[in-house]
Structures are given as structure tokens and as C-alpha cells.
Amino acid sequence: MNSLDFSIVLQAWPYLWSGLLFSLSLTAAAFLVGMFLGTLFALVQHFELRVLSQLVRSYVALMRSIPLILVLFWFFFLVPIVLGHLSGNGRPVPVGATYTAFITFGLFEAAYYSEIIRVGLRAVNKGQFEACQALALSTFDTYRHVILPQVFRVASPIILSQTIILFQDTSLVYVLSLTDLLGAASKLAQLHGRLVEMYLAVAVVYLIISCAASQFVASLRKKYAIAGARR
Amino acid sequence: MFTVLLEKTVDGQRYIDWLVSGLGWTLALAFFGWWIAFAVGVVVGIGRTVQNPFFRALARLYVEIFRNIPVLVQMFLWYFVLPELLPTTMGDWIKQIPPPWGTFFPALWCLGLYTAARIAEQVRAGIEALPRGQDEAAAALGLSGYVTYRHIILPQALRLIVPSLTSEVMGIYKNTSVALTIGLMELTAQARQISDATFQTFAAFGAATLIYLALALIAYQAMMLIDKAVRIPGAAPGREADGSDFDAVKLENPVPKGMEIVK
Amino acid sequence: MQQQCTVGPADPFPMVIVERLVKRFGSFNALSDVSLKVAKGEKIVLCGPSGSGKSTLIRCINHIEKHDSGRIVVDGIELTDRIRDINNIRSEVGMVFQSFNLFPHLSVLENCMLAPMKVRGLAEPEAHERAVALLRKVRIHDQAHKYPAQLSGGQQQRVAIARALCMQPKIMLFDEPTSALDPEMVKEVLETIVELAQDGMTMVCVTHEMGFAREVADRVVFMDLGSIVEEGDPSTFFRAPNTDRAKAFLNRIIH
Numbered sequence: 001m002n003s004l005d006f007s008i009v010l011q012a013w014p015y016l017w018s019g020l021l022f023s024l025s026l027t028a029a030a031f032l033v034g035m036f037l038g039t040l041f042a043l044v045q046h047f048e049l050r051v052l053s054q055l056v057r058s059y060v061a062l063m064r065s066i067p068l069i070l071v072l073f074w075f076f077f078l079v080p081i082v083l084g085h086l087s088g089n090g091r092p093v094p095v096g097a098t099y100t101a102f103i104t105f106g107l108f109e110a111a112y113y114s115e116i117i118r119v120g121l122r123a124v125n126k127g128q129f130e131a132c133q134a135l136a137l138s139t140f141d142t143y144r145h146v147i148l149p150q151v152f153r154v155a156s157p158i159i160l161s162q163t164i165i166l167f168q169d170t171s172l173v174y175v176l177s178l179t180d181l182l183g184a185a186s187k188l189a190q191l192h193g194r195l196v197e198m199y200l201a202v203a204v205v206y207l208i209i210s211c212a213a214s215q216f217v218a219s220l221r222k223k224y225a226i227a228g229a230r231r
Numbered sequence: 232m233f234t235v236l237l238e239k240t241v242d243g244q245r246y247i248d249w250l251v252s253g254l255g256w257t258l259a260l261a262f263f264g265w266w267i268a269f270a271v272g273v274v275v276g277i278g279r280t281v282q283n284p285f286f287r288a289l290a291r292l293y294v295e296i297f298r299n300i301p302v303l304v305q306m307f308l309w310y311f312v313l314p315e316l317l318p319t320t321m322g323d324w325i326k327q328i329p330p331p332w333g334t335f336f337p338a339l340w341c342l343g344l345y346t347a348a349r350i351a352e353q354v355r356a357g358i359e360a361l362p363r364g365q366d367e368a369a370a371a372l373g374l375s376g377y378v379t380y381r382h383i384i385l386p387q388a389l390r391l392i393v394p395s396l397t398s399e400v401m402g403i404y405k406n407t408s409v410a411l412t413i414g415l416m417e418l419t420a421q422a423r424q425i426s427d428a429t430f431q432t433f434a435a436f437g438a439a440t441l442i443y444l445a446l447a448l449i450a451y452q453a454m455m456l457i458d459k460a461v462r463i464p465g466a467a468p469g470r471e472a473d474g475s476d477f478d479a480v481k482l483e484n485p486v487p488k489g490m491e492i493v494k
Numbered sequence: 495m496q497q498q499c500t501v502g503p504a505d506p507f508p509m510v511i512v513e514r515l516v517k518r519f520g521s522f523n524a525l526s527d528v529s530l531k532v533a534k535g536e537k538i539v540l541c542g543p544s545g546s547g548k549s550t551l552i553r554c555i556n557h558i559e560k561h562d563s564g565r566i567v568v569d570g571i572e573l574t575d576r577i578r579d580i581n582n583i584r585s586e587v588g589m590v591f592q593s594f595n596l597f598p599h600l601s602v603l604e605n606c607m608l609a610p611m612k613v614r615g616l617a618e619p620e621a622h623e624r625a626v627a628l629l630r631k632v633r634i635h636d637q638a639h640k641y642p643a644q645l646s647g648g649q650q651q652r653v654a655i656a657r658a659l660c661m662q663p664k665i666m667l668f669d670e671p672t673s674a675l676d677p678e679m680v681k682e683v684l685e686t687i688v689e690l691a692q693d694g695m696t697m698v699c700v701t702h703e704m705g706f707a708r709e710v711a712d713r714v715v716f717m718d719l720g721s722i723v724e725e726g727d728p729s730t731f732f733r734a735p736n737t738d739r740a741k742a743f744l745n746r747i748i749h
């Protein structure tokens with residue numbers, strides 16, 4: 001058992017910090033894209049638009065059935081090709097691992113968020129829709145001002161829990177050799193031969209952030225539980 | 232499209248043999264990992280609900296630690312860090328375990344104990360969802376704590392959570408792919424190896440994707456069968472087995488009825 | 495066709511015309527051949543046993559349920575499948591539900607302002623002014639900034655009435671507005687509706703509150719098994735109904 005020397009972690013902190021910032025921005029971007037697309041997907045299924053909802057259902061089932069790492073590999077391979085086709089000349093466009101990661105996580109998380117929102121939509125009381133109809137609200141206003149706000153509210157603890165999982169999952173960009181928190185630690189660990197200290201430090205950072213976030217979600221849950229009880 | 236899989240590899244096999252061997256490791260990890268996860272998960276889940284504050288705190292600590300560190304980081308902790316922290320002789324012994332097993336076992340502990348934390352939370356939710364009267368009825372009969380859990384609480388709670396365990400089954404087989412980061416040649420790793428060797432990326436990833444899809448389907452169907460088999464006659468059908476992310480929604484709001492606009 | 499309509503007071507331009515209305519749920523006839531006219535300013539109380547189709551009838555009038563055949567004309571607009579017609583009719587028809595159906599994430603005031611702004615295109619100050627005025631009318635303006643979950647059932651139902659009134663409807667439909675309420679709150683809601691009736695609002699109200707029916711109804715319409723069985727002025731109907739079915743029903747709700 002070698003003696004541990006955590007001073008290396010302090011020295012490396014600026015580099016780890018930039019890695020952590022990358023992890024967080026990847027999380028934030030994937031959250032925004034995923035929630036936007038996920039809401040769209042959920043609505044498509046909720047309205048049972050014929051072909052489209054079948055497509056979305058298959059996409060969601062596919063994303064939920066295969067490992068995220070395989071999805072990352074797929075997108076790493078496919079995105080340049082697809083962009084090439086879109087840009088017209090048919091030649092693959094080299095987009096780089098960073099953009100691939102952003103695109104993949106956004107599209108991947110959309111599948112998970114859409115399931116949460118879809119169930120949330122089903123849980124909205126029928127009377128809410130009827131009240132909107134009786135007030136002659138348009139479908140758009142009904143969803144924009146009445147239904148979706150309620151869904152987001154009810155589902156917010158679960159949406160946030162999913163986002164904590166998303167934050168942890170961003171560590172998988174390691175397979176694309178990106179410099180997220182884990183990537184940064186791993187590169188330094190190999191450089192200095194200090195795997196134990198680096199990986200322990202990274203574990204602690206993830207643990208603290210995720211725990212704090214879970215604690216926040218739990219308090220949110222409690223708050224809503226009380227609000228619900230009063231009804 | 233998949234004909235490339237039948238071609239010979241440099242080592243005299245066919246590429247499809249690589250896939251099959253990868254599938255073997257994936258299944259082994261998922262299967263044995265599941266039983267570790269289930270056993271530990273049930274114990275920790277019970278621990279979360281017992282009276283004794285020490286055991287409760289311990290169980291909570293377990294859950295928080297294993298749930299809040301990314302599974303990939305946990306993989307590295309088991310593989311790279313643990314042998315260094317153990318006494319030198321033991322650490323060296325671990326490091327000498329020959330290739331597939333040297334990565335298989337860390338991956339197995341990692342996935343098993345990680346998934347256990349998630350199962351523990353399901354078990355706890357299941358136990359807490361039981362009506363309070365069950366506890367009291369057992370106490371009124373003079374049953375001991377152990378007997379109450381073993382014969383009254385657990386059988387009901389486990390039945391209740393079969394649908395949400397489905398997503399944990401799906402979770403563990405998907406997470407097996409994380410083992411490729413420490414060098415275990417499971418299914419995804421083999422697919423990438425084939426892609427690198429043949430440049431037939433579509434075929435390689437496509438084949439792996441189809442296999443994962445089939446596994447998902449089998450896991451799902453199996454859990455549905457189990458759900459049906461263990462259901463108490465006359466009890467309401469369990470919640471739709473479609474994933475823990477939103478099982479929580481349903482646990483929290485059992486009241487509002489579903490709404491289909493156009494049906 | 496026309497002569498089969500049961501007609502109320504002679505009125506060349508009724509507010510609502512329902513003619514030979516049929517509504518099916520699968521193979522089940524919830525409404526079979528129902529005809530009804532509601533004159534301007536008329537107050538109708540609909541009653542009948544559970545499952546007789548009262549809710550279905552008034553829900554058809556603003557197209558929350560889609561009828562299968564027959565005609566519905568509201569204030570001269572015929573209800574067709576065209577979304578324009580549906581929305582035109584809906585914005586002239588106010589509806590109050592048994593279970594209030596307030597929007598839980600919006601304050602009382604916002605509940606009342608949403609539709610006038612989004613449907614009628616009112617600017618915020620006007621919508622606000624109107625909402626405050628109508629909340630005052632139902633005597634709940636001091637709760638304007640609370641959320642629905644913070645109000646009692648009776649208060650919620652009065653907010654629901656104010657919310658419907660904010661659209662300045664020409665007719666109000668009530669579907670058992672007091673049957674989800676604790677007894678001591680029934681009165682405050684009924685009083686609100688009575689006041690509304692005294693202001694000359696046209697209304698169709700599903701209710702089993704006989705005192706209320708006696709006080710405000712111009713006509714009581716009794717339904718059973720998806721059709722109108724009997725109708726008449728309240729004093730006659732409650733004292734001496736013509737049909738056995740109405741007698742049986744009245745016996746049941748009195749005891």
C-alpha cells in the first residue's frame with residue numbers, strides 16, 4: 001500500500017475544475033434540448049398523430065433499450081455522415097467529439113424526458129381539459145397555459161432526478177476521450193501515476209454534487225406533498 | 232448487410248464469434264450482477280425501514296454513496312483504486328488475476344452493488360406503500376420483527392415492486408457496457424472491435440443494437456410473466472411495467488386517472 | 495320535425511335550440527331524440543335519475559361531447575364540426591362543473607383572466623378589472639390572490655362561476671354545481687346562482703335542489719333513460735308530476 005498524497009489533487013484543481021465545467025455545461029445543454037424535444041415527443045404521442053407518434057414511440061423504445069455507450073458510438077459514427085447529407089455535398093462533415101457528445105446527450109435524454117412528460121400528461125385530470133374547452137381556449141393556449149405548467153410542476157421531482165442521473169451519465173464521454181471531470185482526472189492520473197488519489201477525488205466531487213442535488217429534490221418532493229395534502 | 236459477420240477474422244474465427252463471446256460476457260455480468268444486486272438491495276432496502284436508527288443510517292449511507300457516484304467512476308474505483316488500497320500482498324494478488332477474470336470480477340461487484348442501491352430504494356418504496364395495518368396486525372399476533380418481515384412485509388412488498396424492478400433489470404444489462412472501459416470485451420466492445428477491424432460500422436453496431444433490443448424484449452416479457460405469476464389472486468393488476476423513472480410519478484399520484492384525448 | 499319540439503314560452507329567437515339530439519357511447523344511447531328550446535332569459539332546471547343523460551345533454555350544448563345526430567343552435571349559430579363555430583359557441587356559453595375544475599397552478603385572479611385575454615383578446619388591465627368586478631359579485635374578491643387549493647369547496651365553486659362569467663356568456667350551464675359540496679356550503683353557491691338568475695341570465699341547471707328549482711326555475715325538465723319524459727313549471731311538477739317515472743324519482747329524492 002503506497003502512501004496517499006492528495007496534494008496532487010490540489011495542484012490539478014484548475015484542470016479538474018474546467019473538466020467539471022464541461023460536465024455541467026453538457027448536463028445543462030442536454031437538459032434544455034432533451035426537455036424541449038421530450039415535450040414535443042410526448043405531445044406527439046399524446047395527440048396520437050398517426051405516423052409521427054409511431055415513429056416517436058419506436059425512437060423512444062430504441063433509446064431506452066440500448067446502452068448509452070453504444071448510442072455514443074453510433075452518433076460518433078453517424079453524425080458526420082448525416083450532417084454531410086444535410087449539407088448537400090454528401091461528404092462526411094468532421095464535427096468532433098465535443099459536438100457529438102452534445103448532440104447525443106440531447107437526443108438521448110429526450111427519450112427519457114418524453115416518457116416522464118407523457119405519463120405526466122396522462123395524469124392530468126380530465127376536468128382540466130373540459131374546463132379549457134368550456135372557456136373556448138385554443139388547443140395551443142390549453143397546453144401552453146394550463147396543461148403543461150401543471151405537468152412540469154407535478155413531474156419536476158422526477159425530471160430533476162433524471163437530470164441528476166444525466167449528470168452522472170455525462171462521465172461516459174470518457175469513451176470519446178473528452179475532458180470532462182472524469183476525463184480530466186484520468187488524463188492527469190495517467191500523467192502523474194496517481195490513479196488512486198485522482199479517482200477518489202473525482203468520486204467525492206460527484207458524490208457531493210449529486211447528494212446536494214438529491215437533497216434539493218427531496219425537499220421539493222416534501223413541499224409538493226404538503227401542497228397536495230391540503231387539496 | 233450482416234454478411235461481414237460471417238467473414239474470417241485474423242485469429243481464425245468468424246466475426247460473429249466475437250459478438251457471441253461478447254454477448255456471453257454481457258449476459259454473465261447482467262445475470263450474476265442481478266442476483267448480487269437483488270440480495271444486497273433487499274437487505275439494504277429493509278435496513279432503510281427498520282426501527283433501529285443505526286441500521287437505518289447505515290442503509291441510507293450505502294444508498295447515497297452507491298447511487299450518487301457515476302457507475303463509470305465506481306468501475307474505476309473497483310478496478311484501479313481498490314487493489315492499491317488493500318494490503319500489498321492482497322492487492323498484488325488481485326492484479327495478477329488473468330485477463331478476462333481480472334476485469335470481470337471488478338465489473339461484477341461494481342454493477343451488482345450499484346444496482347443494489349437502486350433496488351434498495353424500490354424495496355423501501357414497496358414496504359412503505361403497504362398499509363400500516365399489516366405491521367400492526369403482525370404485532371397483534373405476537374410475531375417477531377424477523378418473522379413479520381420475512382412472512383408478512385417482504386412477500387407483499389416484493390410483489391408490489393415487480394413492475395418497477397423491470398427497469399432495474401433493463402438498467403443492469405445496459406450498464407454492463409460500462410465494463411468495456413476497464414477492458415472487458417463485452418458486447419459493445421466487440422461491436423467496436425469488429426467495426427475497427429472491418430470498417431463495416433453499420434453492420435457491427437447494427438448487430439449489437441439488434442441483440443440489445445432482443446435482450447430488452449426478453450427481459451421485459453420475463454418480468455411481465457413473473458408479475459403475473461406472483462400476483463395475489465383478486466389483487467389489482469400491478470402498475471404498468473414501463474420503467475422506474477415514472478413509476479415514481481405513479482407512486483406519488485395514484486389518484487388522477489389517465490386521460491386520453493383521442494382514443 | 496318542428497312540431498315535435500317541446501317549446502317553452504313562445505319566442506321567435508330562442509337562445510338554445512336542441513332538435514332530435516342523439517348521442518351514443520358505443521352502442522349505448524345516452525341521448526335518444528331529445529328536443530329542447532331555451533328562451534332568452536329563461537331558467538331551466540334539469541333533473542332525473544343518475545345516468546339519465548342530463549350531463550350529456552348540457553355537455554353537448556357546448557360540444558364537450560360531440561353529438562351523433564340532430565341539431566344544436568346557440569344564439570343563432572348552428573353547432574357543426576367547424577372549429578370556428580365550436581369556439582364561437584363556447585365563448586358564448588359559460589359552464590360550471592360539479593368538480594369546479596379550477597386551474598390549480600393559477601391564482602384565483604389568473605383563473606379568471608386567462609380566457610378573456612387569450613380568447614377575447616382583452617388587454618391585461620381590462621381583464622383584471624373585469625375579473626375583480628365579477629369576483630366581487632360572487633363575494634370572493636378578498637381571496638383573489640390565493641390559489642384554488644387554499645379555498646373551501648364553496649369558495650372554489652364561486653370562483654368557477656366568476657371565471658365563466660368573465661367571458662360574458664349569454665347562457666350559463668351548471669352541472670350539479672352543489673353536489674360535490676359539504677351541506678353548509680351549498681347555500682352560498684345557490685345564493686350566487688339565484689342572484690345571477692335575478693339579473694336575467696339565461697341558464698340551464700342540472701340539480702336536485704328542489705327549493706332552488708322552485709325559486710328560480712321557469713321550467714323543470716325531467717329526463718330518464720336518455721330522453722325528456724316530462725316538463726312543466728316547478729310548482730306543478732313537484733306537487734303533481736304526470737308520469738309514473740317522475741313520481742318514482744321524486745319519491746326517491748325526497749326520502
Ligand SMILES: Nc1ncnc2c1ncn2[C@@H]1O[C@H](COP(=O)(O)OP(=O)(O)OP(=O)(O)O)[C@@H](O)[C@H]1O
Nearest residue numbers: 519522523524542543544545546547548549550551
Ligand atoms: N364518456 C362516456 N363513455 C361511455 N358512456 C358514458 C360516457 N359518459 C356518459 N356515459 C353514459 O351515458 C349515460 C348518461 O350519462 P350522464 O353523465 O349524462 O348521466 P347524468 O344524468 O348526468 O347522471 P348523474 O346524475 O349521475 O350525473 C350514463 O349511462 C353513462 O354511463
Ligand SMILES: [Mg+2]
Nearest residue numbers: 548549550669
Ligand atoms: Mg351528471
